[in-house]
Amino acid sequence: MNKMETALHELSEMDELASRSSPVHKLGPTAKLISTIIYIAAVMSFGKYRLSALIPMLLWPVLLFQLSGIPVRTCFYKLRIVLPLVLAMGLFNPFFDREPMLYLGSAAVSGGVISMLTLMLKGVLCLMASFLLMATTPIDCLCASLRRLHIPKMLVTLLLLTYRYVGVMTEELAVMTEAYSLRAPGQKGIHISAWGSFLGQLLLRSMDRAQELYSSMLLRGYHEHFHYAPMKPFSAADGIYLFGSTALFLFIRFVDITRILGSRFVR
Amino acid sequence: MIEFKNVSFAYEKGRSVLSGVSFKIEKGEAVGLIGANGAGKSTVMKLLLGLIRGEGEIYVDGLEVKKDNLPEIRRKLGFVLQNSDNQMFMPTVCEDMMFAPLNYGLTRPEAEKRVDAVLERLGMTELKYRHNHRISGGEKRMAAIATVLAMEPEAVLMDEPTSALDPCNRRAVINTVKELGQTKLITSHDLDMIMDTCGRVILLSGGRIAADGPSDQILTDRELLEANRMELPLSLTPRP
Numbered sequence A: 001m002n003k004m005e006t007a008l009h010e011l012s013e014m015d016e017l018a019s020r021s022s023p024v025h026k027l028g029p030t031a032k033l034i035s036t037i038i039y040i041a042a043v044m045s046f047g048k049y050r051l052s053a054l055i056p057m058l059l060w061p062v063l064l065f066q067l068s069g070i071p072v073r074t075c076f077y078k079l080r081i082v083l084p085l086v087l088a089m090g091l092f093n094p095f096f097d098r099e100p101m102l103y104l105g106s107a108a109v110s111g112g113v114i115s116m117l118t119l120m121l122k123g124v125l126c127l128m129a130s131f132l133l134m135a136t137t138p139i140d141c142l143c144a145s146l147r148r149l150h151i152p153k154m155l156v157t158l159l160l161l162t163y164r165y166v167g168v169m170t171e172e173l174a175v176m177t178e179a180y181s182l183r184a185p186g187q188k189g190i191h192i193s194a195w196g197s198f199l200g201q202l203l204l205r206s207m208d209r210a211q212e213l214y215s216s217m218l219l220r221g222y223h224e225h226f227h228y229a230p231m232k233p234f235s236a237a238d239g240i241y242l243f244g245s246t247a248l249f250l251f252i253r254f255v256d257i258t259r260i261l262g263s264r265f266v267r
Numbered sequence B: 001m002i003e004f005k006n007v008s009f010a011y012e013k014g015r016s017v018l019s020g021v022s023f024k025i026e027k028g029e030a031v032g033l034i035g036a037n038g039a040g041k042s043t044v045m046k047l048l049l050g051l052i053r054g055e056g057e058i059y060v061d062g063l064e065v066k067k068d069n070l071p072e073i074r075r076k077l078g079f080v081l082q083n084s085d086n087q088m089f090m091p092t093v094c095e096d097m098m099f100a101p102l103n104y105g106l107t108r109p110e111a112e113k114r115v116d117a118v119l120e121r122l123g124m125t126e127l128k129y130r131h132n133h134r135i136s137g138g139e140k141r142m143a144a145i146a147t148v149l150a151m152e153p154e155a156v157l158m159d160e161p162t163s164a165l166d167p168c169n170r171r172a173v174i175n176t177v178k179e180l181g182q183t184k185l186i187t188s189h190d191l192d193m194i195m196d197t198c199g200r201v202i203l204l205s206g207g208r209i210a211a212d213g214p215s216d217q218i219l220t221d222r223e224l225l226e227a228n229r230m231e232l233p234l235s236l237t238p239r240p
Helices: A003-018 A029-044 A051-068 A071-076 A083-087 A109-135 A138-148 A151-183 A190-220 A234-256 A257-265 B042-050 B066-077 B092-104 B106-123 B137-149 B168-181 B191-197 B224-225
Strands: A100-104 A107-110 B002-012 B016-027 B028-033 B055-058 B079-082 B155-159 B183-187 B202-203 B210-213
Touching: A003 A071, A003 A109, A029 A109, A029 A138, A029 A234, A029 A257, A051 A071, A051 A109, A051 A234, A071 A109, A083 A109, A083 B055, A100 A109, A107 B042, A109 A138, A109 A151, A138 A151, A151 A190, A151 B202, B002 B042, B002 B224, B016 B042, B016 B055, B016 B210, B028 B042, B028 B191, B042 B055, B042 B155, B042 B183, B066 B079, B079 B191, B092 B106, B137 B155, B137 B168, B168 B191, B183 B191, B210 B224
Parallel strands: B028 B183, B028 B202, B079 B155, B155 B183
Antiparallel strands: A100 A107, B002 B016, B002 B055, B202 B210
């Protein structure tokens, strides 16, 4: 399998992860979507120096990983391309904010280092939450929930079709890179001189395939309205999950658990 | 059921793909549309489905193929694409099969009932909840046919239904096609399959109809076929 085929395989694995059965998978998509949004908002609202207070927010994704039976390593493996970008956030903070904030023994830790670590942790937590949502909810159900939340039809259809077309484009890319590598033995990647025509061809081929897919949809009665997966009514379990998770986020957000625990053990 | 009256089409001015094509297909008839590459077979299909517009008149069940009639016409015609990957865009076979019935106003339980009936009829119930990217090429082709049958169309159009299939899957597709009671229009280079499934053949050449008649007459006429860049079906080719 070349890199593109691996990417395609991984993309399709997301659909399979989402179709598994677990207590988390069984929850209604709307409850999961809302709680994820609240979680991300709560994480993002932490102050830039509140690293220790942010750590307990890890509890929620860890709990969901356990309940859903999805290994944490799958998450980090699938996010390996985005993670470095997230970790690069705030990389320059230590250079701009040199004010010492705490001392570890005799070593001073500047505010810049703390804010950098806080930013990194925030990014990782948001990615984990988004991954969990995608890995436990089929895309159709997610789109149906977005519609239920009155997100415009056009945006939701765009999201769904983009998700589908990414696969089409990756398939074309897989075929093209394989054809290229077979005629360029020993070459690593695509030579820069071929990038222009390669991308042009990829665009044209993807457009052709997308057009054919769209024709296939039209011929089967599509008229700008998707029939998403049936929505289960908002159940008691959904309510408990949503209420419980929101309460947990608010508790962690406004009560500095680590400080309280720390003050009990450290004088 | 299907009628072409003096239909012409050109993608570019002066480069005509079809010129003055006229034919009529009766209800329940199985017609093979054959011809060399570039003869205009796919264009005939696209014109019939209203995906492109040409000159002349095309009728499906008495309805002229024009913008206002397209939803009704497309409901009557089920089209199986050559590349099944382009036909199957939903995650599972079941969801793909339900796509058209739901668009045509059926409720989810009604659509699912129809899906079950089609899968049962084709003997592929085990594919129902399989992911589209996890099934083999032959299964995918059968599933593509199933998605079209779930529409309960009056006519089935097929573009190269047996291309890139192994002998066993090819035979399965041929048997399925033979059992379909609908009007059939099939384009293919697999002349043995056409001979097996279609009673009538239309031979296109250079955008015109070079011959139109019973399969056993046209497909056994070596001179006619060779004059139009075709060959006898393999099963009729004398072995050295």
